[in-house]
Amino acid sequence: MDKAKKSEQDRKKGNAVLYIIGDSPLIEExxxxxxxxxxxxxxxxxxxKKAEKTKSYKQSNLIPAKTSLALELTNSDLSLKRxxxxxxxxxxPATSAILSTSITVTATEQSSWIQKKHRLVGFGALPGFLxxxxxxxxxxxxxxxxxxEVVKTFFRSLGKELEIVQDRVGMxxxxxxxxxxxxxxxxxxxxxASPADIDTAMKLGVNYPLGPIEWAxxxxxxxxxxVLSALENDMREDxxxxxxxxxxxxxxxxxxxxxRTSS
Amino acid sequence: xxxxxxxVGAGTMGAGIAQIAALTNTDVMLYDINETILRRALExxxxxxxxxxxxxxxTAEQMTEAVTRIxxxxxLADLHSCEFVIEAVIxxxxxxxxxxxxxxxxxxxxxILASNTSSLSVTAIASVLHKPERxxxxxxxxxxxxMKLVEVIAGRxxxxxxxxxTFELSRLLGKVPVLVKDTPGFIVNRVARPFYGEALRILGExxxxxxxxxxxxxSVGGFPMGPFExxxxxxxDINLSVTQSMFDQYFGEPRYRPHPIQKQMVDSGMxxxxxxxxxxDYSNNKPE
Numbered sequence: 066m067d068k069a070k071k072s073e074q075d076r077k078k079g080n081a082v083l084y085i086i087g088d089s090p091l092i093e094e095x096x097x098x099x100x101x102x103x104x105x106x107x108x109x110x111x112x113x114k115k116a117e118k119t120k121s122y123k124q125s126n127l128i129p130a131k132t133s134l135a136l137e138l139t140n141s142d143l144s145l146k147r148x149x150x151x152x153x154x155x156x157x158p159a160t161s162a163i164l165s166t167s168i169t170v171t172a173t174e175q176s177s178w179i180q181k182k183h184r185l186v187g188f189g190a191l192p193g194f195l196x197x198x199x200x201x202x203x204x205x206x207x208x209x210x211x212x213x214e215v216v217k218t219f220f221r222s223l224g225k226e227l228e229i230v231q232d233r234v235g236m237x238x239x240x241x242x243x244x245x246x247x248x249x250x251x252x253x254x255x256x257x258a259s260p261a262d263i264d265t266a267m268k269l270g271v272n273y274p275l276g277p278i279e280w281a282x283x284x285x286x287x288x289x290x291x292v293l294s295a296l297e298n299d300m301r302e303d304x305x306x307x308x309x310x311x312x313x314x315x316x317x318x319x320x321x322x323x324x325r326t327s328s
Numbered sequence: 329x330x331x332x333x334x335x336v337g338a339g340t341m342g343a344g345i346a347q348i349a350a351l352t353n354t355d356v357m358l359y360d361i362n363e364t365i366l367r368r369a370l371e372x373x374x375x376x377x378x379x380x381x382x383x384x385x386x387t388a389e390q391m392t393e394a395v396t397r398i399x400x401x402x403x404l405a406d407l408h409s410c411e412f413v414i415e416a417v418i419x420x421x422x423x424x425x426x427x428x429x430x431x432x433x434x435x436x437x438x439x440i441l442a443s444n445t446s447s448l449s450v451t452a453i454a455s456v457l458h459k460p461e462r463x464x465x466x467x468x469x470x471x472x473x474x475m476k477l478v479e480v481i482a483g484r485x486x487x488x489x490x491x492x493x494t495f496e497l498s499r500l501l502g503k504v505p506v507l508v509k510d511t512p513g514f515i516v517n518r519v520a521r522p523f524y525g526e527a528l529r530i531l532g533e534x535x536x537x538x539x540x541x542x543x544x545x546x547s548v549g550g551f552p553m554g555p556f557e558x559x560x561x562x563x564x565d566i567n568l569s570v571t572q573s574m575f576d577q578y579f580g581e582p583r584y585r586p587h588p589i590q591k592q593m594v595d596s597g598m599x600x601x602x603x604x605x606x607x608x609d610y611s612n613n614k615p616e
Contacts, residue, residue, distance in 0.1 A: 197549075197550065199547035200548070226547075228536070228547075230535055230536040231534060237540070241522060241530070244526045245519060248518065252515065257518075258507060258509065258515050262515065265504060267516065267520070269504055270515070273551065304585065
C-alpha cells in the first residue's frame, strides 16, 4: 500500500499520460488497475463504445502528445490492431514507448507495421491475469535498453516482475493454457464428460486453480480462439488445430453464455 | 447399503482405498495374492492412521475401529459377502481380465465390479464377463485417501444402475465422483496432456528455459506446480509412458505425441526426483 502511494505521488508530479487502446474487458481491467496506481489514464475501446463508466479514468479518441507510454491490448482482430498501431506510431512523439500484446501476433511482426520500431515491446495480456505478480515480456530485435527500462519501470510500478521470453506466437502461459482448454473442448465435443465434470476433475484431480472451461469463460472464448488459431496458422501442424466446437463457442458467444448459465 | 467392500490388490492405491472405506464405517475385505504385501499394507495404513491421530485429524477410537474393519484375505472366495469390489492390481489388461473372470465366479450376481484402472479400457476389461453391465471404472487419484476426485467410467455396456451405485459409494467414501465415457485417458490424464506436452514444445523451440516456464505457469497461471517440477515428481519415465499410451490408443493423434526431450532424458537415466536428477538437480535434495 505504501509503495503504491509513493509511486502515485511520483507519477502525479510527472503529469504523463498512459494511453490504452483495445478490447473490452481487458481495457477496463488495465485502465482501472493503472489509474488506481496513480497513472493518468486515457483509454479508447475498439468498439467505439463507452467503457463501463468509472471515475478513475477518461475516454478519448485523441491520442495526446504528452503520452509517455501507450498500451495496445487487441488480441483478436489483427487488422484493427494494425490500424491502432499505425495511429499510435504517427501520433506519439519518438520518445514514447508502445507496449503491445504479442500473443496472437509477434512483436517482431508488429514492428513491420510502424516507422519507429525502437519504441515497441511485446507482452502477454489476457483478461483475468492482471493481479498476478509476473508478466511475460517479449522484446524485438529493435528494442533498445532505454525502451526496456521504461517497460520495466512501468510493470514494477504495477507490482509485477518481468519474465523475458522469446518473441513467438502464443508466448508461454497463453499457449499452454489455451491448448489445455482446446483439449477439454475436444473432450466435450466427443461427449466424454459434461463441462462441469471436466472442471471438477481438473481442479480436484490435478489441483488446477480453475477448470479449463470456466477459465475459458473468464478469458473469453473469443480470445482463446484467437490464441489457438494464431498458433494453428503459425505452426501449420495438426497438433494445433482448433476444436470445431471451440470455434462455435467463440463465434456464438450468447448461445454459449446462455447454455452455461442454464446448466 | 455397502456393508462389505472388497478391495483387490494391496498396493499403494488398494491400501489407500481400504483406509478411507474403513474410516467411513465400511468393512473391507482387503485381498492380495501375496501375504507379505498384505501385511505391509496394514502396517502402512496403521502408520498413516497414527499420524492422523497425532495431527488431530481423527481420534484414537476412530483409528482402532478403522483397523478392526480391515480384514486381510488371500482367498477370492472370501469376497463373497461383498456388494461392491474395487480392483487395484497391476495395469495389465491380461491380468485384469483374468482377475475379473475369477471374481465373477466368486461373488454374487448383484455385486458391482469396479476397476481402478487409469489407462486401460473398462469396456475391454468387462468383455470377458457374462454380465459386463456390472463392470465400471473407478479411477482414484494418488494418494487415494487424500485426493477427493473419483472418475467413474461408464464402459460401453455398463448399466445406469451400476453407475448410480458407484456414485453412491464414491460419496459414501467422501469423494467427489464425475461421470466419464470410456475413452483413453478419461478426463484428467487426457486434458492434462498439453500441460506437459506444450511445455516441452516451448522448451524445445527455445522460447524460454524450463525454469522460466515453471515460474510463468505458477506465477502467471496460478498453478501449484510448474510442468517440469511436476514431471520430475511424477517421474519422467512414467510421464512419457502415459503420453506414449495416449498417443498409441488414439492411433497417432499428434496432440499426444511424446517429445524427444522426454525420451532423451529417460535414455540418460534422468528420471526426476527418484533418480536424483531430472529437469532439476536433487542431489542436495532440493531443486536449485
